[in-house]
Structures are given as C-alpha cells and as structure tokens.
Amino acid sequence: MNGNLQLNGRRLPPPTPTVMKHTKLIAMVTVLLTLPWAVAQPKFTIQPTNTSVSLGATAQFRGVATSTNTPVTYQWWFKETALDTNANPSAAKSTLSLTNVTLADGGPYFVVASDTSGLSTNSQVATLTVDPTFTKITTGLVVTDLGGWEGSNWWDFDKDGFLDLYVANTTGSGTVTDALYRNNGDGTFTKVTNTISTTRGRSGGSAVGDYNNDGYDDLLVTHPFDGADDLYRNKGAGVCTRMKKAQVGPVVSDADYSTDAAWGDFDADGFIDLFTVNGQYSAANDCLYWNNGDGSFTKMTTNQVGMLGAMEL
Numbered sequence: 001m002n003g004n005l006q007l008n009g010r011r012l013p014p015p016t017p018t019v020m021k022h023t024k025l026i027a028m029v030t031v032l033l034t035l036p037w038a039v040a041q042p043k044f045t046i047q048p049t050n051t052s053v054s055l056g057a058t059a060q061f062r063g064v065a066t067s068t069n070t071p072v073t074y075q076w077w078f079k080e081t082a083l084d085t086n087a088n089p090s091a092a093k094s095t096l097s098l099t100n101v102t103l104a105d106g107g108p109y110f111v112v113a114s115d116t117s118g119l120s121t122n123s124q125v126a127t128l129t130v131d132p133t134f135t136k137i138t139t140g141l142v143v144t145d146l147g148g149w150e151g152s153n154w155w156d157f158d159k160d161g162f163l164d165l166y167v168a169n170t171t172g173s174g175t176v177t178d179a180l181y182r183n184n185g186d187g188t189f190t191k192v193t194n195t196i197s198t199t200r201g202r203s204g205g206s207a208v209g210d211y212n213n214d215g216y217d218d219l220l221v222t223h224p225f226d227g228a229d230d231l232y233r234n235k236g237a238g239v240c241t242r243m244k245k246a247q248v249g250p251v252v253s254d255a256d257y258s259t260d261a262a263w264g265d266f267d268a269d270g271f272i273d274l275f276t277v278n279g280q281y282s283a284a285n286d287c288l289y290w291n292n293g294d295g296s297f298t299k300m301t302t303n304q305v306g307m308l309g310a311m312e313l
Contacts (some may be wrong), residue, residue, distance in 0.1 A: 021156060026299050041121055042067040042113040048096075048126035056136040059098045059105070063123040064114035075112045075171070078105075098128070100138065105131040134146060142181050147171055151180075151260075155208045155217060158182065158238040165189065168203035171242050178203050178221065182238070201226045204280075209263030209272050212295045218263050220251075224280035227255035228310075249297045251289050269293065 047065035053059045065072050076083045083091035090097045098105055106128050114120040137143055148171025154163040162183035169176045180197045181189035191197070198221065204224040208217050216234035222269040223229055231252050232240040245253040253298040256278035271291035276286040289297040 022308055031084055041119045042072055042115050044113065044123050046094075047124045047238045048109060048111065050127045050129070052129040052130065052131055053101055054131050054134045055101065055103070056134045056138055059101050059128050061096045061109050061111070061126055061128075062094060063111040063113070064094050065121060066121075067113075067115035067117075067119075069117040069119075071116070073114050075114070077110050077112065095158060101130055103130050103132060108275060113186040126174065136235075140188055141191050145179060145191075147176070147179065150203060151205045152209050153206045153219070155219065156183075157217065157219070157234055157240065159236070160185070163194075166206060166208075168206055168221065170202045170204060170225065175200055176202060192238070194238070195240050196221075196232055199230065199242060201230075203230075205258070205277075206261035207261040207263050207274070210271055211263065211274070211291060213271065220263070222258035222261050222276065224257050224259045227257060228253055229256075229258050229261070229276065248295060249289070250293075251297045254287060254299070256284055258287075265291075273297075 026120035036076050044063060044065045046062055048061040051059055051061065051108050055298045061076070063074070065074075074092055074094055075085070078096045082095075085092040088096075088098075094111075095110070096109065108127050110124045110125045111123045113123070142165060147167075147169045149167050150170040151168045155166050156163050157166075158164065158181070160183075162185045164183045165181045167179045167181075169178050172303075177197055177200055180192040180194065180252050182192050184190055195200045201220050201223055202216040202225040205222040207220045209220075210217050212218070212233065214234075214236075216236050218234045219232040219240070221230045221232070228254060231243045231248055233243055243252055251274060256276065258276040258278050259280055260277045264275065265272045266275075266288070267273070267290070269291075271293045273288040273291045274297065276287045276289075278286050288300040290295055290300055
C-alpha cells in the first residue's frame with residue numbers, strides 16, 4: 001500500500017491542511033472532555049434563601065455544594081466583600097451564622113464553593129432583612145434560664161406598674177419548678193423565690209385574674225401531666241399563697257389533667273368564674289367553676305349550664 005486513498009478505483013487527493021487541523025482539534029477536545037477534572041465544577045444542591053430577623057437576633061444562611069473532587073470549601077461574601085473567617089469562623093462553612101444582628105448587616109449574601117481541582121461556583125444571592133420594630137433580648141435570666149418551658153403569662157403580681165413574667169415548666173417528672181421574674185422597671189428582671197417558684201410539679205397553661213375582688217390579680221396554673229391544678233391567691237406585696245380544697249373547693253382537687261384555663265364572668269354577677277380545658281391523655285369533659293363570691297367555687301354540671309364538651313385528642 002502506498003498510503004494513497006482510493007474510491008471505486010480512483011485515487012483521492014490527500015487531505016488539506018485545514019481538514020487535518022480540524023480533525024486534530026476535535027480529537028483534543030474529545031480527550032479534554034473525558035478527563036475527570038474537566039467536569040469537576042462544584043454544583044449547589046442547597047441554595048441560600050432570603051431571611052428576616054429582628055435587631056439583636058441571629059440570622060443564618062445555608063448553601064451546600066457537591067463535587068467529584070472533594071472536599072468542598074466555602075467562603076461567604078457580603079455585598080462585594082469576602083467575610084473575615086477569623087472574626088466569624090462560620091464564614092468558611094456551609095452555614096453562615098450572624099449573631100446580634102444590626103441594621104448594617106442587612107443586604108445581599110452569597111457563598112463561593114471550591115473543590116480540590118481549583119474550580120469554584122457561586123451560589124445564588126440571598127438577602128437579609130433586619131426588622132427594627134423589635135430588638136431581641138439576648139442577656140438576662142429570662143432568656144438564659146434552661147427548662148422545658150411550656151406556657152407564660154404577663155402579670156403585675158406586685159402592683160408596681162411594671163408587668164412581671166410567669167413561665168410554666170413541664171420538664172421532668174414532678175421534680176421541676178416554675179419561674180417567676182420580677183420586672184425591675186429598667187428593662188431587667190430578677191428571679192423571684194416564693195411559693196409559686198418552689199412548688200414542684202409539671203405545669204402547662206396559666207390564667208391571671210382577681211377571683212376574690214381584693215384588687216390583686218391571682219394565678220391559676222394547670223398541670224396537664226400531674227393531675228389537679230393550682231390556684232395561688234395574691235395577698236399583695238409580692239406574697240402568694242397556694243390555696244387548698246377546703247378554701248376554694250374542687251378547683252384545686254379535680255384531677256382532670258387540664259391543659260389550659262381562662263377566667264370570665266359568665267353570669268355577670270361581678271365575680272370571675274373559671275373554665276378549664278381538660279384531657280391530656282384521653283378525651284375528657286371540660287370544667288366550668290362558678291365563683292361563689294366568698295373565695296370558693298362550685299363545679300357546674302350539665303343540668304345547670306348545658307352540655308360541657310370533651311376535648312378531642
């Protein structure tokens with residue numbers, strides 16, 4: 001063979017230089033596309049999304065990328081500047097956390113994902129909106145105390161003109177106590193130690209009302225896990241007394257596992273009555289207690305006030 005191309009016995013002319021160059025170029029591109037590092041650009045599987053927080057709160061953005069050349073590294077950007085990873089180590093992670101957010105932190109964020117091949121990809125841009133209406137409080141016992149907090153109520157129990165805070169605790173098995181925080185009037189709170197905060201038992205809901213018309217709001221605490229509820233009479237000067245059945249009747253002795261309660265003068269006689277929502281473990285009739293006007297209560301029956309519904313679980 002002499003290397004000449006033939007077609008139907010006729011000799012064909014040799015390929016032109018242009019055709020040979022194109023053939024070589026196509027071959028080179030084919031080889032490049034089959035190399036692993038040519039297709040190793042990171043790809044985002046989770047993109048950061050817009051978020052809005054209050055002043056002083058914590059904001060988070062998350063972006064996750066995959067690549068055939070791991071590990072993938074991250075660098076978060078704010079506007080047109082890479083965030084300092086020494087000042088905020090999370091700027092070099094898939095999840096960026098911004099604590100104690102200020103108005104200056106509002107704006108666009110994105111993350112650059114890079115792999116070991118040197119290729120990188122930018123995520124989509126997400127915007128942080130900082131709402132100046134409220135400022136999140138991050139210091140003080142009200143926000144740092146640990147517990148299984150279930151419900152709460154604002155309650156000026158010492159009548160100094162500043163609302164205090166009661167918080168129910170439901171963690172544990174009859175060994176926990178609730179919390180009562182006195183408002184100091186300067187934006188801070190002091191934890192109070194009294195009958196309410198030392199009585200053990202898992203609490204749920206609560207209701208504030210002056211059931212004996214002495215000018216001091218009292219507190220009803222429900223116990224959805226431990227049976228009967230508690231009624232604390234406010235005697236003034238920050239002193240509260242845990243009432244007994246002999247003093248107030250079945251309000252504190254019915255083991256109905258109440259989940260919530262509300263005060264209301266349903267018969268308009270000038271004394272607030274009590275309604276409890278019952279049935280933590282199974283369907284149970286709710287209860288309506290009529291205020292006798294002497295500090296005690298009478299449990300209403302269906303014959304007196306009509307059907308009392310059962311809570312559906």
